[in-house]
Amino acid sequence: MRLTAARLSMGVAAAVLLAGASAADARDRGLGAQLGLPPAGLTARPYDRGLSPSDAARVAQQQNGGGRVLSVDPGDRGYRVKLLKDGNVRIVYVPRD
Incomplete structure:
Protein backbone atom coordinates (compact mmCIF):
# COMPACT_ATOMS: atom_id res chain seq x y z
CA MET A 1 0.00 0.00 0.00
CA THR A 43 -2.24 18.53 45.53
CA ALA A 44 1.51 18.30 45.14
CA ARG A 45 3.14 14.91 45.43
CA PRO A 46 5.71 14.11 48.13
CA TYR A 47 8.65 14.69 45.80
CA ASP A 48 7.28 18.18 45.10
CA ARG A 49 7.66 19.01 48.79
CA GLY A 50 11.34 18.36 49.37
CA LEU A 51 11.69 14.57 49.77
CA SER A 52 13.08 13.17 46.54
CA PRO A 53 12.92 9.51 45.48
CA SER A 54 16.70 9.23 45.89
CA ASP A 55 16.44 10.64 49.43
CA ALA A 56 13.79 8.04 50.26
CA ALA A 57 15.94 5.25 48.82
CA ARG A 58 18.94 6.39 50.85
CA VAL A 59 16.88 6.52 54.07
CA ALA A 60 15.48 3.03 53.42
CA GLN A 61 18.99 1.66 52.86
CA GLN A 62 20.26 3.30 56.06
CA GLN A 63 17.36 1.87 58.08
CA ASN A 64 18.02 -1.65 56.76
CA GLY A 65 21.79 -1.78 56.67
CA GLY A 66 22.10 -1.48 52.89
CA GLY A 67 20.54 -3.43 50.08
CA ARG A 68 19.82 -2.89 46.40
CA VAL A 69 16.95 -0.52 45.62
CA LEU A 70 14.49 -2.20 43.27
CA SER A 71 11.87 0.55 43.09
CA VAL A 72 10.68 3.76 44.71
CA ASP A 73 6.95 4.50 44.43
CA PRO A 74 5.41 7.79 45.60
CA GLY A 75 2.45 7.69 47.96
CA ASP A 76 0.25 10.27 49.63
CA ARG A 77 2.54 10.88 52.58
CA GLY A 78 5.90 9.45 51.53
CA TYR A 79 7.50 6.68 49.47
CA ARG A 80 7.26 2.91 49.28
CA VAL A 81 10.79 1.58 48.70
CA LYS A 82 11.51 -2.00 47.61
CA LEU A 83 14.92 -3.29 48.69
CA LEU A 84 16.72 -6.54 47.89
CA LYS A 85 18.95 -7.63 50.76
CA ASP A 86 20.40 -11.07 51.42
CA GLY A 87 18.15 -12.58 48.73
CA ASN A 88 14.98 -11.21 50.36
CA VAL A 89 12.78 -8.41 49.07
CA ARG A 90 11.90 -5.89 51.76
CA ILE A 91 9.29 -3.17 51.42
CA VAL A 92 9.99 -0.08 53.48
CA TYR A 93 7.73 2.96 53.85
CA VAL A 94 9.60 6.24 54.18
CA PRO A 95 7.35 9.08 55.41
CA ARG A 96 7.76 12.56 54.00
CA ASP A 97 8.18 14.17 57.42
Whole structure:
Protein backbone atom coordinates (compact mmCIF):
# COMPACT_ATOMS: atom_id res chain seq x y z
CA MET A 1 0.00 0.00 0.00
CA ARG A 2 1.46 3.31 -1.07
CA LEU A 3 1.18 6.38 1.07
CA THR A 4 0.28 9.29 -1.16
CA ALA A 5 1.30 12.85 -0.39
CA ALA A 6 -2.32 13.78 0.29
CA ARG A 7 -2.76 11.00 2.85
CA LEU A 8 0.54 11.85 4.47
CA SER A 9 -0.37 15.53 4.81
CA MET A 10 -3.80 14.60 6.24
CA GLY A 11 -2.12 12.38 8.81
CA VAL A 12 0.33 15.09 9.79
CA ALA A 13 -2.49 17.64 10.09
CA ALA A 14 -4.49 15.27 12.31
CA ALA A 15 -1.48 14.66 14.55
CA VAL A 16 -0.90 18.40 14.91
CA LEU A 17 -4.55 18.98 15.83
CA LEU A 18 -4.51 16.19 18.39
CA ALA A 19 -1.26 17.40 19.91
CA GLY A 20 -2.74 20.88 20.27
CA ALA A 21 -5.51 19.68 22.59
CA SER A 22 -4.65 20.64 26.13
CA ALA A 23 -4.72 18.37 29.16
CA ALA A 24 -7.47 20.53 30.64
CA ASP A 25 -9.62 20.00 27.52
CA ALA A 26 -9.14 16.24 27.75
CA ARG A 27 -9.92 16.28 31.48
CA ASP A 28 -13.08 18.36 30.89
CA ARG A 29 -14.30 15.85 28.32
CA GLY A 30 -13.86 12.99 30.79
CA LEU A 31 -10.78 11.60 29.04
CA GLY A 32 -8.32 12.40 31.85
CA ALA A 33 -8.37 8.96 33.45
CA GLN A 34 -8.02 7.21 30.10
CA LEU A 35 -5.01 9.37 29.24
CA GLY A 36 -3.42 8.97 32.67
CA LEU A 37 -3.90 12.61 33.68
CA PRO A 38 -4.17 13.52 37.35
CA PRO A 39 -7.55 14.82 38.54
CA ALA A 40 -8.06 18.58 38.57
CA GLY A 41 -7.04 20.21 41.83
CA LEU A 42 -4.61 17.45 42.78
CA THR A 43 -2.24 18.53 45.53
CA ALA A 44 1.51 18.30 45.14
CA ARG A 45 3.14 14.91 45.43
CA PRO A 46 5.71 14.11 48.13
CA TYR A 47 8.65 14.69 45.80
CA ASP A 48 7.28 18.18 45.10
CA ARG A 49 7.66 19.01 48.79
CA GLY A 50 11.34 18.36 49.37
CA LEU A 51 11.69 14.57 49.77
CA SER A 52 13.08 13.17 46.54
CA PRO A 53 12.92 9.51 45.48
CA SER A 54 16.70 9.23 45.89
CA ASP A 55 16.44 10.64 49.43
CA ALA A 56 13.79 8.04 50.26
CA ALA A 57 15.94 5.25 48.82
CA ARG A 58 18.94 6.39 50.85
CA VAL A 59 16.88 6.52 54.07
CA ALA A 60 15.48 3.03 53.42
CA GLN A 61 18.99 1.66 52.86
CA GLN A 62 20.26 3.30 56.06
CA GLN A 63 17.36 1.87 58.08
CA ASN A 64 18.02 -1.65 56.76
CA GLY A 65 21.79 -1.78 56.67
CA GLY A 66 22.10 -1.48 52.89
CA GLY A 67 20.54 -3.43 50.08
CA ARG A 68 19.82 -2.89 46.40
CA VAL A 69 16.95 -0.52 45.62
CA LEU A 70 14.49 -2.20 43.27
CA SER A 71 11.87 0.55 43.09
CA VAL A 72 10.68 3.76 44.71
CA ASP A 73 6.95 4.50 44.43
CA PRO A 74 5.41 7.79 45.60
CA GLY A 75 2.45 7.69 47.96
CA ASP A 76 0.25 10.27 49.63
CA ARG A 77 2.54 10.88 52.58
CA GLY A 78 5.90 9.45 51.53
CA TYR A 79 7.50 6.68 49.47
CA ARG A 80 7.26 2.91 49.28
CA VAL A 81 10.79 1.58 48.70
CA LYS A 82 11.51 -2.00 47.61
CA LEU A 83 14.92 -3.29 48.69
CA LEU A 84 16.72 -6.54 47.89
CA LYS A 85 18.95 -7.63 50.76
CA ASP A 86 20.40 -11.07 51.42
CA GLY A 87 18.15 -12.58 48.73
CA ASN A 88 14.98 -11.21 50.36
CA VAL A 89 12.78 -8.41 49.07
CA ARG A 90 11.90 -5.89 51.76
CA ILE A 91 9.29 -3.17 51.42
CA VAL A 92 9.99 -0.08 53.48
CA TYR A 93 7.73 2.96 53.85
CA VAL A 94 9.60 6.24 54.18
CA PRO A 95 7.35 9.08 55.41
CA ARG A 96 7.76 12.56 54.00
CA ASP A 97 8.18 14.17 57.42
